[in-house]
Amino acid sequence: MNGVFKSLESLAFFKKYVTESFETAPSAVIEDFPCEHTIDTERVQFAHGEYVQNIKQYAMLLDSENPDHYKRSGAMLHALYKSDIVTSVEFRASQYGSLEEIESGHVLGVDYVQAQQMIRFPLFYQSFLPIVSQSDFGV
Helix, strand or coil: CCCHHHHCCCHHHHHHHHHHHHHHHHHHHCCCCCEEEEECHHHHHHHHHHHHHHHHHHHHHCCCCCCCHHHHHHHHHHHHHHHCCEEEEEECCECCECHHHHHHCCCCCCCHHHHHHHHHHHHHHHHHCCCCCHHHHCC
């Protein structure tokens, strides 16, 4: 198995690839409340170690010198999940106001359905990222 997953065994490539992916991901899925991730480089380095260790484990247990991309992607996701590389998320206000203003329904020109659509992504982060505190949402 060669390609990007094999390249991820290099610490320098892993750091660059993961950091760039996490920094650009929010802009690909959100438009109303832009956010920025704070990525801990030490945790990214730890995740790399976990990734390499997982690949070695798969290679040994499956008697495979070069595990396929399914196993490598699983190893990477598991390493990133265990490492909690995102240490904070900061949302900026939309053109209509802050997250709490939109959520409270006190903004003129934004109906309830539109407001619910706008706050869906930030609320997802609030629910599923344990590192995100209430203060990161201005609440």
